[in-house]
Amino acid sequence: MASRQMFLKGLKVADLKRELEERECETTGKKADLQNRLKEGLENEVTVEEFQNKFLEVERKIATLSLESGEQQRVVNTALKSPGSDIDRLSKPELSSPVEISKIRMKPPQFDGKSSWVNYLRQFEAAARANDWSLAEKATALTLALRGDTTDILQTLSLEEQDDYHQLVKHLEMRYGQSHLEHVYHSQLKNRYQKSNESLQEFEADIARLVRLAYSSTPENVMEQLAVQAFLDGLRDTETRQALTLARPSKLVDALARALEFEAAKQSCRGQAKVRRMEVLKKEPAMKQRLGESPRRYWIRGQFGVGMVLRYVTLGVAILKRRKHRHHLKRMSNTQTNGGE
Missing domain, CATH: 1.10.1200 (Non-ribosomal Peptide Synthetase Peptidyl Carrier Protein; Chain A)
Structure with missing residues (x-):
């Protein structure tokens, strides 16, 4: 570094410009500017010695990485050949200590005696199963869930009955249950x-x-x-x-x-039967005009078995009239034959 500074101070302006031209740098300005510009150019240049030093340093780093990689591979191979070593490490006391797992606690609803006791007991039992409560924990949770007038029942219980879940449920069932109303x-x-x-x-x-x-x-x-x-x-x-x-x-x-x-x-x-009846009623005046009298009415059950549908049977009326007329003519003929004899 010091040799470069001495070299720059010994150069004249013409020498500085020539050095800058060789490095394709700007050659205008004062001598101090030319010196600084040439100094920057020299610092950016890398000599053969410096390049060799950097190359050797890179080779040393590569060799170090190769050694580390070989050591890691040896450790992996050793671990694969002896899997029991990991099991031995896992069996150490510091790793076998109990671990506390946090659970989500389900809070049971409160009971004030105004809602259904049967429905409330089902909800409480569901919360107890989710929380994995013992009978003692269920008795404590049920006691704390009572509100309002329902807390009066605790005065009628002894401490043993209050801590007994089945006895507590039995007394609440007698007071707020509906089994006696079956x-x-x-x-x-x-x-x-x-x-x-x-x-x-x-x-x-x-x-x-x-x-x-x-x-x-x-x-x-x-x-x-x-x-x-x-x-x-x-x-x-x-x-x-x-x-x-x-x-x-x-x-x-x-x-x-x-x-x-x-x-x-x-x-x-029913809607279809109503439509059919309306169609028959619309045809009634024309039928009366054609027959000259009101047709006979017949009550016939509909095909769907719903209600009685009024239907008009005009063909039957005409047949009856024709048979009556023929019978009358036959009787008249028989009477005339008997009278002639």
């Missing part, structure tokens, strides 16, 4: 019939509610059969009841679906 629901279900302004969906929903309240401890399949029978017995329309009896649905939802389908088909048939 005979009332039995009577309501027996006397439940579809109202005049009640849809099939509303009637089915109330039947399902009463059956579940009246037979809460009954198996599900038996409860379905009881619900279907109560639904059939309470239907307002006789034809719908007969159609469902023949269909024999096994579930209440199936009975409701069949009833809705039959009601829709019946409404469609």
Whole structure:
């Protein structure tokens, strides 16, 4: 570096310009500018010695990386040949210490005595299963979930009964449950019939509610059969009841679906019968004018079995008149023959 500075100071302006021209640099300006410009050019140049030094340094780095890569490959090969070493390391005490896994805690809803106790108990049991609670934890959680007047029941329990989950549920069931009202629901279900302004969906929903309240401890399949029978017995329309009896649905939802389908088909048939009757009534004046008298009326059941349809049988009336006229002529002929004799 010092030798370069001495070299630059010893050069004249003409020498500086010549050196700059050789390096294709600008040659205008003062001597100091020319010196600085030539200095920058010399710094950017790399001598043969410097290039050799850099090349040797790169070779040393490559050799070092090769050694490190070989060492890593040797370690990998050793690990593959002896897999038991990893198992031994995993069995160390510091790695076998218990690890605490955080769980999502499901908070049970609160019970104030105003909502259904049966529905609340199902929600509480679901939260207890999700949290994996023991009986003691369930008793504590249920005690803390009581609100309002329901907390008064704790005054009637001893500490042992309060900590006993089954005893706590038993006392709450006696106070807020509906098991003692089953005979009332039995009577309501027996006397439940579809109202005049009640849809099939509303009637089915109330039947399902009463059956579940009246037979809460009954198996599900038996409860379905009881619900279907109560639904059939309470239907307002006789034809719908007969159609469902023949269909024999096994579930209440199936009975409701069949009833809705039959009601829709019946409404469609009624519309078609009404159209046919209107067509007959429109033809009545022309028929009276052609026959000169009112035709005889015959009541004939429609082909769909819905209602009685009024039909006019004009051909039968004409045939009866013709037979009567022939019978009269025959009698007159017989009378004349007998009189001549």
